[in-house]
Structure formats: C-alpha cells, structure tokens
Amino acid sequence: MNEKKELIGLLKEELSSYLKELGEPSFRTKQIWQWVYFYGKTDFHEMTNLSKNLRLKLEQNFILSRPKIITSQQSVDKTKKWLLEFNDGQRIETVYIPETDRGAVCISTQIGCAMGCRFCHTGSQKLTRDLTAGEIISQFMVARDEYKEWNIEGEKRKLSNIVLMGMGEPLQNYDNVVKAVKILTDGEGIGISKRRITLSTSGIIPYIRDIDRDLGVKLAISLHASNNEQRSQIMPINKKYPLPELLQVCHEYQENHGGYITFEYLMLKDFNDKISHAEELAMLMKKYQINAKFNLIAFNPWPGCDYKPSSNNRIHAFSQKLQDYGYAAPIRTARGQDILAACGQLKSEKEKI
Ligand code: SF4
Incomplete structure (x- = not known):
C-alpha cells in the first residue's frame, strides 16, 4: 500500500x-x-x-479519524446539531432529532445540492462535492461518540434511527450511499437495521428502482405538492420525472417491501396548503394505491426565499382532512428553530461570520 x-x-x-x-x-x-x-x-x-x-x-x-466538530448546539426541544468539518475543510451539518424514547440522526450525503428545489436553502447553494461513504458513516459515528452509545444494546439506544435527508440528494451520490448503508447495517458493527433507515429523495426514479433492488430501506419522498404542475413549479426534478411516474414507482416499492411510504410535505402559505390540495393528495394516493404517511412540515423561512409559512390553523385543518381520508398526517414543527435547524441554515450562518 x-x-x-x-x-x-x-x-x-x-x-x-x-x-x-x-x-x-x-x-x-x-x-x-x-x-x-x-x-x-x-x-x-x-x-x-x-x-x-x-x-x-x-x-x-x-x-481512522472523525470529522472535526466545529460547533455543537442543543435546542430547547433537545434537538442537537453539529457542524462538522472534513479533512479538506468542507463542512456539513448533522442533526439528532429526539422523540420520546428514541430518535433519528439526520445525515447529509453531499456538500450543497444540485437539485435546486425553490423552497430549500441548501438548494440555493451550489453542489460542491459528494461525500465519501466514510464521510456519510462518520456523521453517525460522531453522534454515537457524543451520546456515548458504543457497545450498548439496540433497545437502549437513543440514536435508534437514521434518516438520509440532510444536505444533498442521496440518490445523486448513489454508490457511496449504498456502501454507507451496507456498513451501517452490518450486524457485527454499527448494526442499525434496514427498517430503521429512511432514505429521503426528491424522486430520481431510476435510482429508486435500484434501491428497491439493492437496499430495501424505508423510502421517503419530498413531495411538497398535490399535483404535477404545482410540483414542477417548485422542484425542477419533476420536469424530468413527473409525479404520476413517481407515484407508480412508489406503489411498486411498497408492493415489494410492505409498510408505508412517507411523503414529506412542506406547508407553504397559499401555495399548497388549502383543503382542496389535501383532497387532491388523498385522491392521488387512492388512485396509485399507496399506503401513505404524510409528514406535514412547518416551513422555516430563510432570507431571500419566496415562500411563507402556513398558519397553524391551516396546517391543522390540512392534517385533519388527510386523516378523514384515512392517512396518518402528523405535523412536524420546525425542530430546533432556535438554533436554525432548517436545512442548510447553520452552515450558512457560520459562513457569513
Ligand atoms: S430539498 Fe433536498 S433535493 Fe431539494 S434542493 Fe434541498 S437538499 Fe436538494
């Protein structure tokens, strides 16, 4: 060597x-x-x-090194966020989001993102580079160091789940993500089971078919719209891989792996937050026979962004309508708002200094 x-x-x-x-x-x-x-x-x-x-x-x-921890902040709601620096000086953010007796570590897969979703702060920054498999895994390892969770039984771990949805589009860094997931799930090591790993994508259809075959982790789709035209307005990827095809692939994924598909839905004032939009969503799920769960996310606005957050009343009414149709639709508040935990914000704040 x-x-x-x-x-x-x-x-x-x-x-x-x-x-x-x-x-x-x-x-x-x-x-x-x-x-x-x-x-x-x-x-x-x-x-x-x-x-x-x-x-x-x-x-x-x-x-055998870890990325350097530049800052570590804990929100009043116990969300924890690390700004990490790799050997070449590039920085990413990793977030731990606790629930009652467990929690998820939200991991980044790229520095910046090329997908250009209009509501997303990371998307307003250019893609600098992909993370290596080691850099993807080491974010979780830093979290385990910090919570002292090495060598303890699975059910006692707070860091029970992993979500690949921090900075970047995981499926644009396919090979490294697959490698990282194989190492994270290895039973002689970190040992997180596949059903505790969720991969969140903006919808690159050929690669969804590949993870269906290669990984079989849980799938989450950044949906954020209730029809094709609306989605194309905020997510350029939708022009290449339109919503009807995406939903068909979700249906097939679910047929192969069971469970449900999670749809992330950012509540944007007067854009996608009306009751008619909730009804449209429910109809789509019925049409494509998808066992869906919607995460309704309160929008955390950032300077220069075109969208505003929906009111609490609207979000609750939207959630209720989806539930009336039989779909789980929990409301996710913007966790860690006091430490700017929305996608990409901590890194940007630090860069301005
Ligand atoms: S929402 Fe996800 S895919 Fe879209 S720009 Fe932001 S990080 Fe990239």
Whole structure:
C-alpha cells in the first residue's frame, strides 16, 4: 500500500484485501471491524487483541479519524446539531432529532445540492462535492461518540434511527450511499437495521428502482405538492420525472417491501396548503394505491426565499382532512428553530461570520 487509506467507509471485503497486502490473515478483518464499528475506537493502539506489530502496521497504513466538530448546539426541544468539518475543510451539518424514547440522526450525503428545489436553502447553494461513504458513516459515528452509545444494546439506544435527508440528494451520490448503508447495517458493527433507515429523495426514479433492488430501506419522498404542475413549479426534478411516474414507482416499492411510504410535505402559505390540495393528495394516493404517511412540515423561512409559512390553523385543518381520508398526517414543527435547524441554515450562518 503506497499511501494511507481512510479505513472508515471500506467494505469488509475491501478491508480484507488491504490486510492481505499487508500479509495479515482474513480473520483480522472481523476483529478490526468490531473495534471500529462496535466499540467505536479511534486509536489503533486501543485494539488490545491485536499484536503490537499489527497495530503499528495499521497506524502506518490507515487513517481512522472523525470529522472535526466545529460547533455543537442543543435546542430547547433537545434537538442537537453539529457542524462538522472534513479533512479538506468542507463542512456539513448533522442533526439528532429526539422523540420520546428514541430518535433519528439526520445525515447529509453531499456538500450543497444540485437539485435546486425553490423552497430549500441548501438548494440555493451550489453542489460542491459528494461525500465519501466514510464521510456519510462518520456523521453517525460522531453522534454515537457524543451520546456515548458504543457497545450498548439496540433497545437502549437513543440514536435508534437514521434518516438520509440532510444536505444533498442521496440518490445523486448513489454508490457511496449504498456502501454507507451496507456498513451501517452490518450486524457485527454499527448494526442499525434496514427498517430503521429512511432514505429521503426528491424522486430520481431510476435510482429508486435500484434501491428497491439493492437496499430495501424505508423510502421517503419530498413531495411538497398535490399535483404535477404545482410540483414542477417548485422542484425542477419533476420536469424530468413527473409525479404520476413517481407515484407508480412508489406503489411498486411498497408492493415489494410492505409498510408505508412517507411523503414529506412542506406547508407553504397559499401555495399548497388549502383543503382542496389535501383532497387532491388523498385522491392521488387512492388512485396509485399507496399506503401513505404524510409528514406535514412547518416551513422555516430563510432570507431571500419566496415562500411563507402556513398558519397553524391551516396546517391543522390540512392534517385533519388527510386523516378523514384515512392517512396518518402528523405535523412536524420546525425542530430546533432556535438554533436554525432548517436545512442548510447553520452552515450558512457560520459562513457569513
Ligand atoms: S430539498 Fe433536498 S433535493 Fe431539494 S434542493 Fe434541498 S437538499 Fe436538494
């Protein structure tokens, strides 16, 4: 091996083949894997069942670092947000959103985003680069460090779920996302089950078919509109992959994996928040036979954005209408509003300083 390799983000078979190059037997892979992904060690010298000679070899050939925590903020509602910096100085945000007895870590997959959704602050920033598989996984590892959740049983973990929906469109970074999910779900390491991982996408249809085949994680769609024309106004991707086709693919995904499809729906004042829009949504779900759950999200406006948040009354009436049709439609308040937890905002605030 010529130069030091990032160890986090290597699949087991890749790690095995590097160890083979170093003259090590394949059973070392499992030992190292457990130190890294089960015990969360960041120092090869703490891997006490490996010989001193091997620890030294590992140190000379691999990097085992975490991204640097630039800021860490906790909201009054206990939402926690980290601004993380990678080796090249690029920064992303990772958010932990607690529920009563568990919670989800919301992970970014790209720096910036190329999808250009008009309501999204991240979308107003250009795509800088994709994150590597190691950078995607290490966001969750930082959260586990902070909550001291290495080497504890699944049901006792607060960080029980992962949502791939921070900055970026996960399906535009397909290979790294697939690799990251394979490592996150490995039972000898981090061990988060597939049904606790949700991938949220703006709707890149061919890749939804691929995750259907390759991963089978839970699917969430950034919907934000109740008809095709309206969706095209705020999400450019809809022109390439129109809503009817997207819903057909959602139907097929659900046929293959059961459960329900989550639809994220940002409540935008006078744009998509009328009762007629709720009725339209319900009709669409009936037409495509989708067992849908709607997350109605209160909009957190950002400077320069064209949209305003819907009133509480409207959001509640919208939710009630969907429930009348038999769909779960919980209202998600903008969590961590006091620390600017809406998509992309913390990074931008820091950059202005
Ligand atoms: S909503 Fe998601 S896909 Fe759309 S611009 Fe924002 S980060 Fe990208």
